[in-house]
Amino acid sequence: MPQTSRTNSKKERRQENEALILSAAEKVFAEAGFGGATMQLIADVAGLPKANLHYYFPTKESLYRQVVQNIFQIWLQAADTFDQAEGPAEGIGAYIDAKMEISRRHPAGSKVWASEVMHRAPVIQDYLETTLMEWTDGRAAIVQRWIEEGRMAPVNPHHLLYMLWATTQHYADFGHQIETLNGGAPLSDAQWEEAKKSVKDIILRGIGVIK
Amino acid sequence: MPQTSRTNSKKERRQENEALILSAAEKVFAEAGFGGATMQLIADVAGLPKANLHYYFPTKESLYRQVVQNIFQIWLQAADTFDQAEGPAEGIGAYIDAKMEISRRHPAGSKVWASEVMHRAPVIQDYLETTLMEWTDGRAAIVQRWIEEGRMAPVNPHHLLYMLWATTQHYADFGHQIETLNGGAPLSDAQWEEAKKSVKDIILRGIGVIK
DNA sequence: GTTGAACTTGACCATACGGTCAGGAATGAT
DNA sequence: ATCATTCCTGACCGTATGGTCAAGTTCAAC
Structure with a gap:
């Protein structure tokens, strides 16, 4: 044909x-x-x-590997918002926005990533050990500096990052649960805004950069 | 034999x-x-x-179904800590502790649960629609009451619950990633305490019940 | 001690899966 | 127009999987 x-x-x-x-x-x-x-x-x-x-x-594995690597790229790009920021309120706020947007626009990719990590990262373990570790340590250092400059409350930078990942990724990985609890309907535009706002409010207040 | x-x-x-x-x-x-x-x-x-x-x-499916149901029971039991509390600081703090402990003691179960929900809950969809929805709405009402009594900051109760689930479950589902970023070693007792403390500090401050 | 129900298991089966391949069709360079 | 290269695909293959079964073993009740 x-x-x-x-x-x-x-x-x-x-x-x-x-x-x-x-x-x-x-x-x-x-x-x-x-x-x-x-x-x-x-x-x-x-x-x-x-x-x-x-x-x-x-092979199936090579296809899967490519899918995972593509997600990882998107994941890393969200990091830029963090770096270019002048302070914690702006940096972390923008990072939350960016990651929430990824959860909304690439829910499938997020799930693949979550699944890969949950199964002990058979394909991208080397990325975790190199790229991700460098990224994480770098961002933790930035947070640490903000703390030392008195611009935010003293919290463990790593656990803060985990919380950012967990909270934002949850809207993709557990999107089905959220949808069910929302009466079976996907979150509307307004509800997504509400979600972003809620996450930012609680975390930014939690690290002492607002209110 | x-x-x-x-x-x-x-x-x-x-x-x-x-x-x-x-x-x-x-x-x-x-x-x-x-x-x-x-x-x-x-x-x-x-x-x-x-x-x-x-x-x-x-069948494989009946075995799987039983595994998932067992997890769900453990999951629900953690709810008790929430109900018996006198106020938000105690209730939410204890709930975080309980769920962190589940992540630590039952990481496999948590992953099975996460996997089930990620795959659109083929087995426990009815639980999501009934038991979980009732539980969630009940807890959201409690949070709402606390807010109206002026005992915590006005946040969207549902998104607060999602944040609690996300943050605590992350330590099980993404435990491998955390372990890798921890230099390949599982979190020590002290590190688990630090994790619990970090989560509680940020969230409880984020909803205005401490500091 | 006999008997029937509960339990155990090696051998087996049908199916579905990842992957291969031969041969043909489309394309681009010359 | 020719030809090498790339692309396409129906038919096929070996294997692994979920599940079955018949023949046995163990156990408790009487």
Whole structure:
């Protein structure tokens, strides 16, 4: 069967197909976990024959690895908001906003990441030990400096970071639970704003930078 | 092959075996997810032939269902600390302590629960809609009352509850990440105390009941 | 001691899965 | 127009999995 679209070159179609497969894989891995996901289902979601998936990604594991690495990139980009900030209120507030936005826009990716870490990070353990550790220590140092400058309450920087991750990621990973408790409906725009505001209010007040 | 232990009656051994299987299943489901777990591996961990598992639990799903329900019971028990409290500082503080203790003592169970919810709760959706919803609304009402009595800052009760769940559960679900960032070592007793203290400090200050 | 119910288990089965491959179709360079 | 390369896919394969079963063993009641 010839390709439906004629306007694209081969190179473009390769990129399109890879993106299509990665997107489908993200959804399926998020909903079923690595073990529960099947190449056949990913193929169906992507609208491609299974054998075609294996042309672009030789194994299920290589496909999964790519999905996880993509999430990690998004995850790291949210860090920029932290660095560019002048002080704790702005930096941590913007970081919460950014991570809440990721939870809202990439819930599947967040779940894949959570699943990967929960299962002892078989694929990205090296990232945890290098990139993530450096990132964390760097941010902890910034927080520590803010504390020493008297710009926020003295809290353990690492546990503060864990709280930021936990709280924001919760809206993606446990989105189904939240939706159920919300009467079965996804959070509305206003409710998302309320969520962001609540998280920021409690944490920023908790570290003594507002009120 | 005859049973090794001769001191137990049949009824006792039934209970023992069921507990043995459930414990093994909890570990394996936590580490591999429902789809990735195999009855053979659970059997190996339990030290029983696979066919014997199917005698006690007819299907993989029924075994999984039992594991999830057990977790949910533990989860609900932590609620008592909330109810018996006289005010927000005591109630929420004790609830955080209780849930942190669950994360520490039952990390596998917490992961199974998280995994179940992340995958849209195929098994315990009815619990979410009934028991959990009632529990949540009841606790939210208590928080609301505390707010109206001027005993804590006006925050959205639901988002406060989500934050409590997220923050405490994070220490179980993302325990591997925390361990890695801790230099590869599990949190020591002192570090667990520090974690509890950090969470309580930030949240209790965040809702205006301390400092 | 006999008997029936509860328990145990090695061997087995059907299915579904990840992955392969041969052969054809489309594409781009010359 | 030719040809090498890339892309596509139905059919296929070996394996591992959830689950079954029949034949046995243990145990408690009488």
